[in-house]
Amino acid sequence: MRIALLAHGNFPDDAKTAVGVLRYSDHDAVAVLDRDRAGDRVSDHLPDVQDAPIVADFADVPDCDALVIGIAPIGGGFEEGWRPDVTAALRRGCDVIAGLHDPLAADEEFARLAAEHGAELQDVRQPPDDLTVADGTAGEVDAHVVLTVGTDCSSGKMTGSFELRDAARERGIDAEVVPTGQTGIMISGWGTAIDRVISDFAAGATERLVEQAGDHDLLFVEGQGALAHPAYSGVTTAILHGAQPDSLVLCHVAGRDRVGGYDSFQLPDTPDYADLYESMAAPISGATVEAGLLNTSEYDRETADEHLSTYADVLDTPVADPVRDDVDAVLDSLLAGVGE
């Protein structure tokens, strides 16, 4: 699929979705829309992802199949400054894909233009409407199921899942990511935003995703939130029990010791945190923490290596920074028990 990525005013640093799609998806990006950087190329800012021209508005976008909203403002609302590009895309018959809190389909103008021009409005954050409670059966899939879990939100669970998938594929393993959040869904073209599911059905929605992908040999389920998070731990637990993983990878941001946005809450020490995940997993699937991923992007190489060394010591497992380094040792650890 040929796509354009809308990221006005935010590319690349605050356009997590656009960058994730450029880095990990199979889609062919024909342009990024950012009126503040029009005339640049993606490679001027990010050398290690697929390249594309950066343009000011949709009129300058080459032929494509879909426009992807590649930024998510706080609150997840639609910004009116994007309307001219969305309507231009729909008039050209392009689908528009968004992961916003407010569905595009609820906008009268968008709905009318989509109908008139045969385009589809894809609101990936809206869950399917036929979800039910979990049966407790995800553990029966043939695939080896790895769940990325975190010490906090935004700790690298999505990035780690895709990096591990790509490393496994390089070894010829039939590996896939199970997307549970909007960016993962946009990258992969399927999945369910578990945080938007009615809480009674959140484990069931996760179970369904794992079972849909269960024919692959190796699954990396993208975790959400964190077990010791004052607001999102319910989502985390639903995914931990709904996915019934075989292995856990604990993702952490080097130097972080308080919950992001909730400064009065301290993160548990890393070994205690790993124990907490294992204690919660024990009654359902018995998964253990078999590796760690550490985001060291705020540190120079030497300090990063110190953090990585400490993290490996306290977890007593292989660890890696999945963006800076390769994840071979982490993957080896996750695969050690497979097929035995």
Next chain:
Amino acid sequence: MRIALLAHGNFPDDAKTAVGVLRYSDHDAVAVLDRDRAGDRVSDHLPDVQDAPIVADFADVPDCDALVIGIAPIGGGFEEGWRPDVTAALRRGCDVIAGLHDPLAADEEFARLAAEHGAELQDVRQPPDDLTVADGTAGEVDAHVVLTVGTDCSSGKMTGSFELRDAARERGIDAEVVPTGQTGIMISGWGTAIDRVISDFAAGATERLVEQAGDHDLLFVEGQGALAHPAYSGVTTAILHGAQPDSLVLCHVAGRDRVGGYDSFQLPDTPDYADLYESMAAPISGATVEAGLLNTSEYDRETADEHLSTYADVLDTPVADPVRDDVDAVLDSLLAGVGE
């Protein structure tokens, strides 16, 4: 409020909501509708709750303010056999209160009749539409917050909450229940069915309830599900972290060792289960299990006492069967640290 309780074919054994309302609410029950037992009185079946005549249909119900749907069939759907009573109530201008999966307000006939006769359709299972994520602030309320948690669903969390409230009130304490499920909401006339809330907002919805009731001296938050439940643990976690309780009461059904409806999943041993709740509570509010409630209804007195004795030993706290016995020792334990 004068209410009639619809419980056709199921009173009293399979009419948990009707019985809960009769036992714990302040509403004045003027009739129970059960065509299989018409002519009996409530007291013929349940000697220890408020009495009322049992009638065959709404035509025989005395003047009242609301008809409460007091049974919840599996799946939570509306049964067409109830339609004549619901329409008769609306024609008389009575509100109709239900906790069904399918909202009454979505039924065209009910909506039309309610509008015509100035009656209200109250679907208590539908959450408010302005919920948000938790701020992590429930712990700041003045009240001492007790959360009833369970080893499984249907383990006595709702019943225990109301029994403890009533025992506290008998001592002159300003105590209240924070209802998180449909029966609790019908009994109390307020609350939110946390299992129907979008999972991202489930802790936030719980936090809001606790803060709404925070001016009381003692709150009993009704827990839901169980931490080691393959389907509902996300709801349990959201309530545990959203409510930020000071104390936990662990509710268990004597003799149960597998998850109800999920026979392949064993319940953790009681001390491990208590540890699991405390480990999960630790990073957020630090609550500990300070008492236990045990449902011994399947056993004779002697065997019940053996189960109670064992439960007290393994929990190392006071315990009680809140329906069979008084809860004074349990309440003492929960109040031991208050005001210190």
